[in-house]
Amino acid sequence: xxxxxxxxxxxxxxxxxxxxxxxxxxxxxxxxxxxxxxxxxxxxxxxxxxxxxxxxxxxxxxxxxxxxxxxxxxxxxxxxxxxxxxxxxxxxxxxxxxxxxxxxxxxxxxxxxxxxxxxxxxxxxxxxxxxxxxxxxxxxxxxxxxxxxxxxxxxxxxxxxxxxxxxxxxxxxxxxxxxxxxxxxxxxxxxxxxxxxxxxxxxxxxxxxxxxxxxxxxxxxxxxxxxxxxxxxxxxxxxxxxxxxxxxxxxxxxxxxxxxxxxxxxxxxxxxxxxxxxxxxxxxxxxxxxxxxxxxxxxxxxxxxxxxxxxxxxxxxxxxxxxxxxxxxxxxxxxxxxxxxxxxxxxxxxxxxxxxxxxxxxxxxxxxxxxxxxxxxxxxxxxxxxxxxxxxxxxxxxxxxxxxxxxxxxxxxxxxxxxxxxxxxxxxxxxxxxxxxxxxxxxxxxxxxxxxxxxxxxxxxxxxxxxxxxxxxxxxxxxxxxxxxxxxxxxxxxxxxxxxxxxxxxxxxxxxxxxxxxxxxxxxxxxxxxxxxxxxxxxxxxxxxxxxxxxxxxxxxxxxxxxxxxxxxxxxxxxxxxxxxxxxxxxxxxxxxxxxxxxxxxxxxxxxxxxxxxxxxxxxxxxxxxxxxxxxxxxxxxxxxxxxxxxxxxxxxxxxxxxxxxxxxxxxxxxxxxxxxxxxxxxxxxxxxxxxxxxxxxxxxxxxxxxxxxxxxxxxxxxxxxxxxxxxxxxxxxxxxxxxxxxxxxxxxxxxxxxxxxxxxxxxxxxxxxxx
Numbered sequence: 001x002x003x004x005x006x007x008x009x010x011x012x013x014x015x016x017x018x019x020x021x022x023x024x025x026x027x028x029x030x031x032x033x034x035x036x037x038x039x040x041x042x043x044x045x046x047x048x049x050x051x052x053x054x055x056x057x058x059x060x061x062x063x064x065x066x067x068x069x070x071x072x073x074x075x076x077x078x079x080x081x082x083x084x085x086x087x088x089x090x091x092x093x094x095x096x097x098x099x100x101x102x103x104x105x106x107x108x109x110x111x112x113x114x115x116x117x118x119x120x121x122x123x124x125x126x127x128x129x130x131x132x133x134x135x136x137x138x139x140x141x142x143x144x145x146x147x148x149x150x151x152x153x154x155x156x157x158x159x160x161x162x163x164x165x166x167x168x169x170x171x172x173x174x175x176x177x178x179x180x181x182x183x184x185x186x187x188x189x190x191x192x193x194x195x196x197x198x199x200x201x202x203x204x205x206x207x208x209x210x211x212x213x214x215x216x217x218x219x220x221x222x223x224x225x226x227x228x229x230x231x232x233x234x235x236x237x238x239x240x241x242x243x244x245x246x247x248x249x250x251x252x253x254x255x256x257x258x259x260x261x262x263x264x265x266x267x268x269x270x271x272x273x274x275x276x277x278x279x280x281x282x283x284x285x286x287x288x289x290x291x292x293x294x295x296x297x298x299x300x301x302x303x304x305x306x307x308x309x310x311x312x313x314x315x316x317x318x319x320x321x322x323x324x325x326x327x328x329x330x331x332x333x334x335x336x337x338x339x340x341x342x343x344x345x346x347x348x349x350x351x352x353x354x355x356x357x358x359x360x361x362x363x364x365x366x367x368x369x370x371x372x373x374x375x376x377x378x379x380x381x382x383x384x385x386x387x388x389x390x391x392x393x394x395x396x397x398x399x400x401x402x403x404x405x406x407x408x409x410x411x412x413x414x415x416x417x418x419x420x421x422x423x424x425x426x427x428x429x430x431x432x433x434x435x436x437x438x439x440x441x442x443x444x445x446x447x448x449x450x451x452x453x454x455x456x457x458x459x460x461x462x463x464x465x466x467x468x469x470x471x472x473x474x475x476x477x478x479x480x481x482x483x484x485x486x487x488x489x490x491x492x493x494x495x496x497x498x499x500x501x502x503x504x505x506x507x508x509x510x511x512x513x514x515x516x517x518x519x520x521x522x523x524x525x526x527x528x529x530x531x532x533x534x535x536x537x538x539x540x541x542x543x544x545x546x547x548x549x550x551x552x553x554x555x556x557x558x559x560x561x562x563x564x565x566x567x568x569x570x571x572x573x574x575x576x577x578x579x580x581x582x583x584x585x586x587x588x589x590x591x592x593x594x595x596x597x598x599x600x601x602x603x604x605x606x607x608x609x610x611x612x613x614x615x616x617x618x619x620x621x622x623x624x625x626x627x628x629x630x631x632x633x634x635x636x637x638x639x640x641x642x643x644x645x646x647x648x649x650x651x652x653x654x655x656x657x658x659x660x661x662x663x664x665x666x667x668x669x670x671x672x673x674x675x676x677x678x679x680x681x682x683x684x685x686x687x688x689x690x691x692x693x694x695x696x697x698x699x700x701x702x703x704x705x706x707x708x709x710x711x712x713x714x715x716x717x718x719x720x721x722x723x724x725x726x727x728x729x730x731x732x733x734x735x736x737x738x739x740x741x742x743x744x745x746x747x748x749x750x751x752x753x754x755x756x757x758x759x760x761x762x763x764x765x766x767x768x769x770x771x772x
Contacts (some may be wrong), residue, residue: 003358010682027325028318030341033142034097036083040177040626041617041665043346044096045082045142047160047167049317050324050398051377054289055096056160056167058149059106060086061124065192074610079103081189084662089149090121090132091158094167094287095224097425098349098380099669101613102216102432104425106189108226108287109180112171119182119240119270124250127153131182135273144345145317161314161744163304164353169285170310172279181283183271185213186242199269202294203262208234208478209271210294219428221366224289227297231284231734234273242268246300261566284308291427292368293672296356297511303357327396328679331703338660340682340702347395350671351404354378354426362427363414369752374406379425381671382441383433384628388676390441391687394450395749398710402452405445408438409453412461418467427578434472434490434563435497436465443504444690447511448746459508463517466498466505466524474498476544482530485541485549485561492539492561493629496573499527503576504691528574531561532584537594539571555607555622557614564613565629568598568622575632576688578639588640595637599623599649618657618666625657626667630679632688635696644728646742647699650681651727654701683707683717684757685744694743697768699727700757713752719759726759731767733758742768 036043044674058079077083079100081093091111111121111131122130122665132153141546147160157172173179185199201211209228216222238259240488243266257264264271275283286305290296305313325344332340333705355361355376356470365367369376377400393401400493411421415429420438423430439462445451446458469475473488483491503525511518533540533548541549541561553560554567562570572595574581582591608614618626623633634649657666658678669675680686684700705717721730732739733756734748744755 001079014571023328024319024322024326024426026322027329027341028144028321028729030337030398031144031321031325031345032338032342032660033144033345033659034084035083035338035342036346036604036662036665037080038663038671040613040618040667041393041663042079042097042099042101042668044080044098044663046096046147047145047162047317048349049145049162049164049320050348052162052348053165053353054094054162054167054287055098055349055352056092056094056162056169056287057096057147058082058089058092059109059187060089060540062090062106062109062121062189062191065190065195073612078189078197079668081106084137086124086547087134088124088127088132089135089151091182091187092169093187093189094289097379097671098346099671101667101668101670102484103190104188104215104222106187106191107224107289109184109187109215110169110243110285110287112151112154112156112283113180113182114156114174114176115178117178117180117272117274119272120188121184143318144321146314148424150589152320157206159310161310161317161318163313165290165300165357166286166288166305168305168310168313171283171285173275173281173283175277175279177276179275179277179283181230181234181273181275181285183209183273185269185271186530188215188217190217194267196267198265198267200265201239201263201271203237206235207231210297210759212294213718218430218432219426220430220627222426223362224426225292225294225297226290227288227294227301229286229301230273232275234275235275239264239271239450240267241266242270261461268751269542270274275341283384284310290356290363291354292356292360296358296360300357303542323347325706328683328705328707329703330682332701336682336701339658339664342660343658343678346669346675347392347672347679349624350378350381351377351407354407363423364411364427364429365397365414365416366427367414369410369414374403375400376410377404377407378427379407379671380404380421380438381423381673382421382437383423383435384670384673385676386440386444387631387673388680388687391444391690392676392679394445394448394746395707395709398450401441401445402450403538405442405451405458406453408442409458409461412465415467417471418460419468419471421439434470434494436462436501437497438462439465439501440504440690443508444687446508448693456507456512456514459505459512459514459517462505462508462662463521466521469694477527478524480530480544481527482542484544486543489703490561490563491541492567493563493565493570494568495531496528496539499525500573500576500689502527507691509571525576529584532571534584537585538567539573555603555612557607559693564611564627564754565624566607566622569624569630569633572598572633572636573629576691578636578688582639592637592640592642595633595640595645598621598633613668615667617663620653620656625653626671628670629715631673632686635698638696638768643697643768644765646696647728647763650698651701654678654681684719684755693746695746695749697732697742697744699729707749709750709752713750715752716754717752718756720756721759723759725761728760728763729767730758730760730764732756740767
C-alpha cells in the first residue's frame with residue numbers, strides 16, 4: 001500500500017493551471033487499488049489497464065458456490081477473488097469483475113511454488129497442505145497496472161503487470177532444484193463441481209503453452225482461449241486430472257498423459273512446469289487471452305508485449321492510467337485526492353475490451369464476428385451503471401461510450417430474442433437484475449449529441465426490447481400498466497424501472513420525430529402512478545385483480561415487491577418525473593419532510609440482516625447508499641423549496657460512504673457506479689435522469705477541478721471558500737454571469753467554460769428560489 005507525501009500534495013494546486021504547459025501529471029500515485037478490498041466493496045487489487053481485457057489479480061480463497069447442494073453464503077465475499085482480511089493467497093488469475101454483487105471468471109490461476117510439488121491448493125487454515133502461501137500486507141504493493149507481494153511459504157516475490165490483452169508475471173525465486181509454476185485450470189470464482197465443462201492444453205515447446213477453458217456459470221456457455229509463454233525453458237512438466245473416471249477413454253489410454261505428454265484435456269486439470277533456479281533468478285510469464293482462438297491469443301501477445309521487459313509493460317500501463325486520470329485534474333485535500341482518483345480508477349475498469357487485436361470477437365450467437373470501426377466491449381452491469389457511470393462516460397469517455405453502445409447493438413443483432421443487453425459478459429446474456437437499461441444508456445447518448453451511430457436503428461432496438469412480452473413480466477405491464485406481484489416477483493421495482501426506461505424511449509422518439517413511438521412510450525412512462533397507494537403514501541405491490549397486496553411493510557426488503565431495496569427508498573424512484581411525483585405525494589413541503597425522515601429515521605437491523613449486499617456501513621438513517629436504487633434521492637431536494645438540503649446531504653454521504661481505507665466503500669462498487677456517484681457529487685453536479693440533458697447541482701467537494709474534454713475544450717470548476725463547514729452554495733456564476741437555477745446542461749459543460757461556486761456555512765435560502 002502507498003505512502004502519500006505532503007511534498008507531492010503541495011504540487012496539486014498547480015496542476016490545473018500547468019496541465020496544458022507540461023507533461024501529463026502523475027496522478028497514479030493518488031490511486032489506492034486496495035480501497036474496497038475489505039468487506040463489501042468487492043474490488044480487486046491486481047494489475048490491469050483502463051478497460052482492459054486482462055485483470056491479473058490475487059485470489060485469496062476459492063471456496064465453492066455450494067456446499068451439500070446448498071448455496072454457500074460465504075462465497076459472496078469473494079466476488080472479486082480477494083478479501084483483505086485473508087492471510088493466504090491461492091494464486092493469481094487473469095479475469096475478475098470489479099465491485100459486483102454476483103460473480104464468475106477467475107480464469108487460469110497461476111501459482112509459483114518451491115519444494116515438494118503439491119497440486120492441491122490447500123486450505124486457509126493449513127496453507128502448507130497445498131500450493132497456496134501465507135502473505136503479509138507489509139510486503140504487498142498495489143498500484144494501477146502493478147501488483148507485488150511476497151509469498152512467504154515459498155520465499156518467492158511475485159510481481160504482476162498487464163497490457164490490454166496480456167498479463168505479465170515476474171517471479172523472483174530462491175535457489176531451488178524444486179521450483180514449480182502451477183497452472184490451475186479448475187480454479188474459478190463462484191466455483192462449483194461441474195462449472196468447468198472442458199479444458200484443453202497443448203505444450204507447443206518448452207516455453208510456450210496454448211489452450212482454452214470452457215465454463216458453465218453466470219455465463220452459461222463461456223470459452224476463453226490462452227497462450228502462455230515462459231522466459232526460461234522448463235525441464236519437465238505434467239498434469240493431473242481430478243475428474244471422475246470416465247467409462248469411455250478412447251484410444252488415448254495407450255499413452256501416459258500425466259507427464260511430459262504434449263497435449264491433455266479434461267474437466268478438472270491442474271498442470272505444472274518445473275524449473276531449477278538460482279538465488280534471485282526471475283522467471284517471467286506472458287499470458288495472453290482471446291475470445292476467439294489460441295491463434296488470436298498468440299497474435300495479441302505478439303502485438304502488445306513482443307519483448308520480456310517487465311518494467312516497460314508496467315511503465316506503459318501506468319502511462320495509460322495517467323492519460324485517463326488526467327481527464328479531470330482536481331485540487332483537494334489528501335484524503336479527497338486519494339478517494340477521487342481511486343474512484344476514477346474504479347470507474348475506468350469496465351466495461352472491458354472483448355476482441356482480439358484484429359477486431360475479431362465471439363458474439364452472443366457463439367459465432368465469430370468482426371468489429372468494424374469500433375472496439376467491442378463486454379461486461380455490462382447495466383442495472384447499476386446506467387445511473388451515473390455511462391453518463392460520466394458521455395462527458396469523460398464519449399468515444400468509448402459510443403463503442404459500448406455499438407457493442408450493445410451488435411449484441412441485439414446477434415440475439416435470438418432480439419433484445420439489447422440486460423447484464424451480459426463474455427458473449428453471454430446472464431439476465432441478472434431487472435429492467436432494460438441499455439435503453440437509458442443509448443437514450444442519454446442520443447439526447448446529449450453523443451450518438452455516433454444510427455440513432456433510428458438504435459431506437460428500433462430499444463422499442464423491440466421493450467415489447468418483448470415474455471421478458472420478466474412485460475406482458476402484464478403492457479396489458480395492465482403494472483407488473484402484478486402474484487404473477488411476477490419484484491413487481492413494483494420492475495414497474496417503476498420499466499416506466500423510466502419507457503420515458504427514455506419517448507425522449508429518443510421525440511428527438512427523432514417518431515411521433516407514434518413518442519406517444520406510446522410517454523403513456524407507458526406514467527405507469528409508476530399505477531403502483532402508488534395514496535392511502536399509505538407508498539409504492540406497493542398490486543395483484544392481477546387490481547387489489548393491493550396485503551401485509552405490506554414499507555421497511556422490509558423481502559417479499560414486498562422490491563429488489564435490493566424497500567418501499568421507503570423505491571417509492572422515490574420516478575427520476576423522469578420528479579415534479580409529478582412530488583405533487584402526487586403531497587407537495588414540496590411534505591415531500592421535503594419525507595426526505596428528511598428518510599435520512600434521519602432508524603432502520604432496525606432485522607430489515608437487512610438477511611440481505612447480502614446491504615450492511616449497516618451502507619445506510620444513513622433509512623437511506624441506502626450501499627445499493628443503487630436510491631442514488632438520485634439526495635438530489636430530489638432540488639425540486640422542493642429546500643435545495644440547500646441536497647448540498648448538505650451529498651456532502652454528508654461523501655464523508656460517510658467513501659473513505660481512503662480498505663473498507664472505505666459503503667457497498668459493492670458495482671462496476672464503477674458507486675465511484676461514478678462520488679466523482680459527479682464531488683464535482684458538484686449529478687445526472688438524476690439519464691436521458692435528460694440536465695445535471696442537478698449540489699455542493700462541490702473540491703477547491704477546483706479542470707475537466708479536459710475529448711473535444712479539446714476544458715470545463716473548470718472553481719470553488720471559493722471551500723471547507724468542511726462551508727457546504728452551502730451562496731451564489732453561482734457560469735462564465736462570469738450569475739446563475740440562479742438548480743441544474744447545468746450538458747452543452748454548458750461540453751462547450752467549455754468556467755463555473756464558480758461561492759460557499760458558506762449557512763444556506764442561502766433565496767438562491768434557487770425557483771425549483772426546476
